[in-house]
Amino acid sequence: MTDTISRDLFPGALEMMILESLRRQPAHGYALVQHIQQRSNNLLQVEEGSLYPALQRLLKAKLVKAEWGVSSTNRKVRTYQITASGLHRLEQQISSFERMFEGIALVLSPGKSAAN
């Protein structure tokens, strides 16, 4: 159920992916889901609904802003856009994520690191 995301991803991962997507271009919720699933080659099965609590968290923290508008396909959409502080946060998170990923990789493959 909704807990799927937090069970399958580490906390904050979804937010990070949303911010990254929005950094490339503003998008509405549906487009974001599509984007994340496509980019991950459907490896990440994000339950569509779980996007919204994450978006609300980002909105509350003022990392993104939202505006009602009309899409290119002439649909009423609420488009999200990353803010300056959102960009800043994204950079922080990516760098800390990379460090963490590096660490995990080292732990998981000790042989390789010894060979290096």
Add this chain to the structure above:
Amino acid sequence: MNWIPDIFRSRKFHDDLSEEMRLHIEERTEQLLSEGMSLAEAKRQARVGFGNCTLVEERSREVWQWNTLESIWADVRFALRQLRRSPGFTIAAVLTLALAIGANAVVFSVMNAFILRPLNVPQPQSLYALQHGGETDGTESYPDYLDLRNRNRSFEDLVAYNVVQAGLDAGTDPSSVWVEEASGNYFDALGLQPYLGRVFHAADEHGPSSAPFIVLTYAYWHAHFQGDPGVVGRVVRLNKHPFTILGVAPQDFHGTLLFFNPDFFIPMESPLVAANDLTARGNRWVFETMGHLKPGVTPAQAVADLNSIGSQLEKTYPKDEGKMTFALVRPNLYGDFLGRPVRAFMAGLMLLAGLILLAACANLGSLFAARAADRSREVALRLALGASRKRILRGLFTEAVLISLAGGGVGLTGSVALLRAMSAWQPFPRWPIHIGVNPDAKVYGVAVLLALVSGLLFGAVPVRQVLHTNPYEVVKAGSASRMGRRMTARDLLLVVQIAICAVLVTSSMVAVRGLARSLHADFGFEVQNILLAETDLGMAGYSPDRVPAMQKRMIEAVAALPGVESVGLADGLPLGDGAGDALVFKDDTSDLRPSNAIAKPPVFSISPDYFRAAGTALLSGRAFTWQDDKNSPRVAVVNREFARRLFGSAAGAIGRYYKIRDGVRIQVVGIAEDGKYGSLTEDPQPAVFLPILQSPSNSTQLVVRSSRDPQLLAAAMRSALRQLDAGLPVLIEARDKPMDVLMFGPRMATVSLGVLGLMGAMLSITGIFGMAAYSVSKRLRELGIRIALGAQRREVLQAALGRAVKLLAVGSVAGLLLGVLASRVLAFVVYQATPRDPLVLAGVVLAMLLLGLVATWIPAQRALSVDPLILLREE
């Protein structure tokens, strides 16, 4: 302050979110449609892909909820909705708790005022009063007080005071006032500054009668001088002596004896205190001495210091002094004299109140358990839909806390009203007794705390029920658990509760009946159509030789009033105060030691017409005449019991003699009927009446018999007496007024038993109600099946309520038996209280029946109205 706009915006965000989600699913549906799915399949697929809409919304909303406060608010609103849906439950629960919290608030407030709150003086924590070692008495003679004050090295200073009644003539209506005679250092040593003018100081006293000064209490200044600042410097007459008003004491200072508020303060070395009282070492008339300990001195050191002074005094004045050892006590309640019984009484009351609260919690717990059982399906459904158990428990606790707060609020409001009334109440108009028990912050705090704790306590009862709910089982099969057949602890508690309730109901009915009967009992005098006029000629400055003539003139003046049938005069009254007592000896006794005395009867000095006026029958012999004076032989009228004890029989007593302590022989000239003298519950006591001219007294009561309207007569009496002496304070009251003091105990006992009985009844009702409701809820399905199978109403009721009724019966019978036993104890307090009264027994049975009916009415209705069709369809 980011959150302020957030709160206002949050609603719009919610709307945005719902719209956004709707659009999302719509877009997905269209996408799937365009991929070639059917409309129905596309819609379903879009929803499945999106997940649980409600939960998404809820989680998103949680993001915006301002801290936990908003979620608590949401819980509160939900709980309020739930409670509104079952008003019967809510009202029963709130009232139960209101009673319990109210009782605790009242008792705690009284305890707070009696015991916890110190005297209203600066630095009360170092203030100690002196008490004689091994006694509960703190009286001293004035010279002893001076020696203790001047020789001790432990106290900053020692003050002394005594309370007396005096006649005040301030130029208008002469009135009787209560005066605190205080040592000159009183205000300075206690650290009190005047509200107005100045107070008296040690330097104002220069020996007997040297300091004719008055410091008014704030209350008296307001009530009798209209708060006029010009009162300072005025000269008024106190017992005819001129006194100068120096000032007004601080607003919140009511003297140094708790609840006994004097009207004003005068120095001890004033004309009101006789010169030999200031010098006689054997005359212990100073009521209490107290002082602040010096910094660093412990009470034990101070006691050692006082004891060494005491032993010196013992050696120096062996004739006057008894054993002089000391103890230190808190001054508020006159040391241990009042303090010890009051503390014991309060501890008992607090325990009782605590038990009431505990019983209330137990009852509410079973009510909540019944409610949780009723809602087990709802709970299971919510669990199945993804609500966490924590969340559900939070909801239940929110309900419990809401009820406890509402109950606490209602209870506190009621108790504050009661306490205000108690504080304004003067139980005995003759004495300046004010029971200042107004609640303070401490009381409010304790009440709220108790309410919250009990809310959590009874809210915790259904926790296990919820935690063990297995949603799948419940939804599948309905609540399948069954009522146990064994006697549970809760049942036992209920029986005990009902028994206690029945005891209280029995005792209060016994007490009420006894009280009602005692008002019409034979006292040996009449109560109806009699007015009393109390005067003290000493207050008006009469010397002893002028007293008898004046008293005769008073009798004549009142007797001349129209409508007055007869007028008597007495120095004291049966069941009133003022009468002394004396040891009496047989005529042939020559060794007049106290141990040889036959009796110690009360002695009333009366005028010739007293018996007629009071309505006391003279059985044989003669009453007194005005010729029975100082120059004629000593005579007495005794009551029948006296005659029986001293002379064997009433018939042979006339003309015989008895002796008193100083060897004087007194001849019995008449026999009066027996009566009640000291208390309503006493056994027949001997009593003696003496002619007032042979044993005179300043302070007397006129006993006026008349069937005229008491108010008109009182006014006429007042003006007749004023014409004789305008400066004489007079207190006019009905004959039963002085008896109020005696009735106070029985009345209080009856009232408190009644209140406790009522509370017990309320608790029993909610207890039985909770248990019956629980049993009906649990067995609703079974009852439905029984009805479907053709069970009669009686059988349904038996199945549903049999257990509750059985418990009620067992408890009631046990309680009734115990109550009958307890009433024997009650007979010591309340005159003519007997449980062997068919009216009482019938009343108790009726009360318990009524109680059972009220408690089981709603569950019974519910059991009878079970519709098997609906029930079975639901399952």
